[in-house]
Amino acid sequence: MPAASWGAQRSYISDNNQAVLRLNSGDFLGGIELLKQSLDKLPGDETIRANLRKAYLAAGLAFLKRKDYATLEKVMLEAQQFDDRQRNFWLLRGHALLRLQRYDEAEVDLVQARGMGEPDAQLLYMLGQVYYATDRMSEAFDVLESAALLDSQHQEIGQMFDKVRRELAVEREMDKEYGGHFIITFDGDENSDLGLEVLKTLEDIYNDLGSRLDHYPDPRVTVILYSRKQFAELTRSPDWAGGLYDGKIRLPVGGINRVDERVKQSLYHEYMHVILRDIAGNNLPYWLNEGLAETAEREFGSTESAAFPLGQQQAKLFSLQVLEGPFRNYRGQQVMLAYEQSYSFVHYLIDEYGWVQMRELLFALADGLTISAAVDRAFGIYGVSYQSLEKNWRESL
Numbered sequence: 001m002p003a004a005s006w007g008a009q010r011s012y013i014s015d016n017n018q019a020v021l022r023l024n025s026g027d028f029l030g031g032i033e034l035l036k037q038s039l040d041k042l043p044g045d046e047t048i049r050a051n052l053r054k055a056y057l058a059a060g061l062a063f064l065k066r067k068d069y070a071t072l073e074k075v076m077l078e079a080q081q082f083d084d085r086q087r088n089f090w091l092l093r094g095h096a097l098l099r100l101q102r103y104d105e106a107e108v109d110l111v112q113a114r115g116m117g118e119p120d121a122q123l124l125y126m127l128g129q130v131y132y133a134t135d136r137m138s139e140a141f142d143v144l145e146s147a148a149l150l151d152s153q154h155q156e157i158g159q160m161f162d163k164v165r166r167e168l169a170v171e172r173e174m175d176k177e178y179g180g181h182f183i184i185t186f187d188g189d190e191n192s193d194l195g196l197e198v199l200k201t202l203e204d205i206y207n208d209l210g211s212r213l214d215h216y217p218d219p220r221v222t223v224i225l226y227s228r229k230q231f232a233e234l235t236r237s238p239d240w241a242g243g244l245y246d247g248k249i250r251l252p253v254g255g256i257n258r259v260d261e262r263v264k265q266s267l268y269h270e271y272m273h274v275i276l277r278d279i280a281g282n283n284l285p286y287w288l289n290e291g292l293a294e295t296a297e298r299e300f301g302s303t304e305s306a307a308f309p310l311g312q313q314q315a316k317l318f319s320l321q322v323l324e325g326p327f328r329n330y331r332g333q334q335v336m337l338a339y340e341q342s343y344s345f346v347h348y349l350i351d352e353y354g355w356v357q358m359r360e361l362l363f364a365l366a367d368g369l370t371i372s373a374a375v376d377r378a379f380g381i382y383g384v385s386y387q388s389l390e391k392n393w394r395e396s397l
């Protein structure tokens with residue numbers, strides 16, 4: 001063996017050992033980097049190639065476990081470029097893209113993985129989620145049915161299949177209108193232009209609220225206009241609910257034939273939820289989520305905003321801490337108070353400190369801060385805290 005090749009061989013062994021050490025210690029990217037360097041020196045070496053393949057897979061599984069989907073997506077793209085015949089690389093990247101809500105790309109990778117081996121319930125379940133999120137309900141039904149047959153013990157698959165089956169039964173009879181940022185599903189019996197009118201209203205709302213928070217969600221939002229009865233049956237919402245956003249906007253307004261003031265307000269309310277979810281995920285206290293939705297509904301969606309006087313209710317008011325949790329189980333006057341208070345406090349914040357600080361608060365929550373720490377970051381420069389703001393607001397009533 002010539003001397004130069006000996007040198008490469010020896011450094012490969014030490015690089016390879018180094019790489020294994022790094023991988024074992026959890027430094028996947030460092031290990032991958034070393035193996036790539038070794039492969040540059042000895043491009044034909046099957047052992048290095050096999051180790052790199054294993055390293056990519058180990059890295060993928062580790063990032064999946066950490067829920068670090070952005071890194072997972074990048075590393076798996078690199079892995080595919082290294083070896084595009086590994087089903088797991090497509091599956092893992094598809095999984096990451098699904099969680100990142102990059103549905104069109106997720107579909108490409110998952111469909112690719114689907115064609116590379118035996119039917120797999122988990123894969124079909126993910127594909128079902130992509131179809132569901134992009135409002136292709138029949139496709140979602142088909143793959144979820146297959147997934148449920150393959151793994152009848154999997155609770156989540158069974159539940160989702162059941163949900164899609166029930167929703168599809170209702171939606172099958174309805175019409176659709178497709179726009180740039182929204183897909184509207186509606187009953188066009190009375191007025192076939194209703195979908196188009198809703199779409200136009202929503203595009204205005206998209207710009208109006210988007211510019212206020214300087215945020216324009218990317219994935220197309222599905223909006224379904226149900227009758228009261230369908231809405232109650234499908235969503236199991238409390239009877240006072242005027243709408244719902246659970247990844248799709250669902251409104252109980254069936255039977256209408258034009259977009260009236262009430263529908264417009266509901267669309268403002270629910271679309272604010274869309275923006276907030278897109279910014280901060282689930283790290284949103286209910287008072288903030290509902291307070292901003294009510295602000296959108298009353299101050300943007302309506303010409304007159306009637307606020308309920310809370311001043312005489314002081315003794316009955318909820319603490320903000322209580323209003324951080326869901327309102328679902330409230331009844332009667334409690335519901336009204338919870339919404340009124342949320343609106344009143346959010347209105348107070350915006351009135352005193354403006355939308356820029358409100359945006360700051362939302363993005364602090366997006367970073368995973370607690371509400372108290374997020375308030376410190378957004379409003380701390382004014383010398384106030386979560387507690388003192390609550391006190392000041394109460395005194396202002």
Ligand SMILES: [Zn+2]
Pocket residue numbers: 269273289290293
């Ligand atoms: Zn709401």
